Amino acid sequence: xxIVVLGIDALDPDILxxxxxxxxxxxxxxEIDTVLSSQTGRPSTHELWPSIITGLPPEAHGIELKExxxxxxxxxxxxxxxxxxxxxxxxQVKLGAWLLDNTDEGNFRTPASYYEEHVLETVFDxxxxxAIGIPNYVVDPDDEDREHELRKNMGELFQLDLEDETDxxxxxxxxxxxxxxCMEMSMVRIALTRRALRGQRYExxxxxxxxxxxxxxxxxxxxxxxxxxxxxxxxxxxxLRADLGDDDELLLVSDHGLQxxxxxxxxxxxxxxxxxxxxxxxxxxxxxxxxxxxxxxxxTPAQQESHTRIGEGEKGREVQQHLEDLGYM
Numbered sequence: 001x002x003i004v005v006l007g008i009d010a011l012d013p014d015i016l017x018x019x020x021x022x023x024x025x026x027x028x029x030x031e032i033d034t035v036l037s038s039q040t041g042r043p044s045t046h047e048l049w050p051s052i053i054t055g056l057p058p059e060a061h062g063i064e065l066k067e068x069x070x071x072x073x074x075x076x077x078x079x080x081x082x083x084x085x086x087x088x089x090x091x092q093v094k095l096g097a098w099l100l101d102n103t104d105e106g107n108f109r110t111p112a113s114y115y116e117e118h119v120l121e122t123v124f125d126x127x128x129x130x131a132i133g134i135p136n137y138v139v140d141p142d143d144e145d146r147e148h149e150l151r152k153n154m155g156e157l158f159q160l161d162l163e164d165e166t167d168x169x170x171x172x173x174x175x176x177x178x179x180x181x182c183m184e185m186s187m188v189r190i191a192l193t194r195r196a197l198r199g200q201r202y203e204x205x206x207x208x209x210x211x212x213x214x215x216x217x218x219x220x221x222x223x224x225x226x227x228x229x230x231x232x233x234x235x236x237x238x239x240l241r242a243d244l245g246d247d248d249e250l251l252l253v254s255d256h257g258l259q260x261x262x263x264x265x266x267x268x269x270x271x272x273x274x275x276x277x278x279x280x281x282x283x284x285x286x287x288x289x290x291x292x293x294x295x296x297x298x299x300t301p302a303q304q305e306s307h308t309r310i311g312e313g314e315k316g317r318e319v320q321q322h323l324e325d326l327g328y329m
Contacts, residue, residue: 001247001299003276003290004197005123005206006190006240007052008233009045010213012257013268022228023238026250027166029270030042034256036265039065041254043263046108047275048283049135049208051124052255054115055287063110063118063136107192110136124204127294128301129197132207133189145192147185147209151273158214168259170217179225183232186211190236194243203299204290213258220261244272251276253286281317 008024013031016024017187035057037044044065049059058064112131115122124131130140146155156173170171172178186209193207237252244250251271257264269277269286280289293299 001245001249001297002200002202002206003242003251003293003299003300004193004236005251005253005286006193006292007049007203007206008212008252009207009208009210010216010234010256010258010263011252011254011268012216012259012264013266014257014259014264015226015230016268019098021234023234023241024230024252024270026241026252026270026272028277029252029268030277030280031266032269032280032285034265035269035283037065037149043076043265043267045210045213045255046134047061048255050137052065052093052126052253052286053134053137053206054099054281055123055284056286058121061115062118063114067150095184098168109138110133110142111141112137112139117296123206123261123290126291127299128201129204129206130202132192132196132205134208145188147189147211150329154178154181157262158218169220172218175218175222178218179229182211182229185209185214186236190240194240197240197243201301203294203301207243216258217261225305228257241272249273249276253283255283313314 005067007216011024018025018029033052034043035048036042037047037058047064050061050063051057054061075166104294112122112124114120122137123129124137131137133145159171159173162167189207189209193205196202196205196207212233215229216226237250241250249272251269252262253269254267257266257268267283269280271277276289276293279292
């Protein structure tokens, strides 16, 4: 049996509705607290996922937004129109934070070895586990999946509005194309999470996708996109939920909410069993909740896969080859 954690960036507790989104709410769901960045005063994806997997605030795990941290990013080096202009400090901080949250030019790419080197315990340490796309927990720095590839090549499909006074509002040159790209990103990550579950080799499977977050950042100007995305995500999670065995559990978690194009100061959790989230009041409690479940319930992976699941046999190799051929692995 396995516990599956799916990180859905920007899943908003105030948007979730049990009747409209039964699979995003699962059998129990609630609003939880997030952590604000000391630099921007808003929740930052760059800082929050390391906090979720360690149970520590950013100042304790050390992966923080800092002045100038992203200012030498290649995006700026390539933009001659910016390199010749002296921007105010507050604008530099805003743009640096945006680069870390919304591009893939070396961002979100802290290797998993960082945690061991800095003696930081993670939710993955004491379990047979599979981490899929967790921001700033990169198991293989040389490996990039389809979500990474699509996200870093958004171009005009996802641009920061520098004239807007908020920190995270964006524009898109083609709402329809942008939406489909975000959906593809999400489908890839959720498919990889499903496959890891179906292989029955892991006590803990922890997947992550950023598609809902990206769509939320442009939805203030594109009414209906976010609502549509929630409906589709509910279907995606429903397919993952259908893969669960009788003894498997599913837990959803977000790092913050997102409304009117901006991050909000609350996050969400949902689970197939209320006891999994009973003691989670903040994103910092997720690690402890998962570890408690692993210690109190036998999640030893099955020694032999069921014929109805995809494992390491011939069928498993066929599926892996198919994903590789499509560029998803």
